[in-house]
Amino acid sequence: MPVEWGEPWKAWKTPDLILRDWRGRLERLAFDEGERFVRLPGVLGVALIGTVPRGSVWPLSDVDILTVVDQRHGAEVEARVCAEETRCNRRLWAERVPNEVEARYFVRRADRLRSANTGDDPLFEFLARPRQAGIAFKVPGGRILADFEGQTGAFIRRCERFVFGRRFLRLMVDDNIPVLESRLDAASALARGGNYAAANALTLVAVQDVTAALHLLWGALPESISRAVTRLRNAAKAPAEWVGEAFLTAIGLSEDETWRRFAAAPAWATQEQDVLLAVRRGAGEDIDELDATRDLLHVTSYLAARGGEGAACPAWLSARNTLADAGERVRAARSIGDYLAAAWEQRAGEDGDT
Helix, strand or coil: CCCCCCCHHHHHCCCCHHHCHHHHHHHHHHHHHHHHHHCCCEEEEEEEEEEHHHHCCCCCHHHHHEEEEEEHHHHHHHHHHHHHHHHHHHHHHHHHCCCCEEEEEEEEHHCCCCCCCCHHHHHHHHHCCCCCCCHHHHCCEEEEEEEECCCHHHHHHHHHHHHCHHHHHHHHHHHHHHHHHHHHHHHHHHHHHHCCCHHHHHHHHHHHHHHHHHHHHHHCCCCCHHHHHHHHHHHHHHHHHHHHHHHHHHHHCHHHHHHHHCCCCCHHHHHHHHHHHHHHHCCCCCCCCCHHHHHHHHHHHHHHHCCCCCCCCCHHHCCCCCHHHHHHHHHHHHHHHHHHHHHCCCCCCCCHCC
16 A cells, blocks of 8 residues: 555545445456456466455455566566556556556566475475565465466475475574664664664564564464555454554554654645545454554555655654663564564474474
């Protein structure tokens, strides 16, 4: 979702409109958009992945599309996929459709996918590459629109089999813990230098990214970033309720801080909060105004923080910035990392993992 929803969003976003046949509409939309990628020259395989084929969509869900491209013209075909994504989204925006297509992050070359399907070790070598592991929890439940040599379906089935297994969990922990520590060290240094806003942004990104491994450890697939706060707190209740509170501290969303920031938000955010709360309740979620507001602030802040090196973050998105506050956020984030490492060690010991 964009960082700021201006026109035409506020002109049409009402709970009644969004909820009207939204589940069926989203499925039709996903198949229609997916077929556009099937027809692209050089695209060999296409699958719908993420929340839509799994049936866990909500009205603002993205349509995630995995494409497998001919490696002989890889860069050229990848550019076509990115261009098609842009065309799809411009058309959807013009038609006042709230859902976006995401395909550029899920492009995989045919030779690499074929190699990954030859055995367990090649699969994990494939997933261990930067930005590859995340696709493993996007593809479970994926629906194939175009296969090639059976490889797309084979990859989906293999990921479904491994995603909650200890080897994949070890990969996620081994990948996430060092990155978390490195980012938090950098955030601490920024805070000591007086750059509290940058320290806050780095802590937010660090702790959000590590939650994927937490979800998998608890037997849940990580879902939409737009519901990250409530999903994590719900998942954390049984194994470690305090992790949810540590998460809120790390991303600067205690109750008083949530309302302080939201009071300074522009008018469009207030309308978004009203609509999103009504939509989520209408879709059967048990959610209160506070957590709906936390989700809105979190996703908006996260996208702003991810906007690039040195990207400006509006003041209302930033948590209170003092050295003490930044230190508290970093400590809370470290406690989540410590919990993940210890919980994994315990799980590995119980499973006899080495």
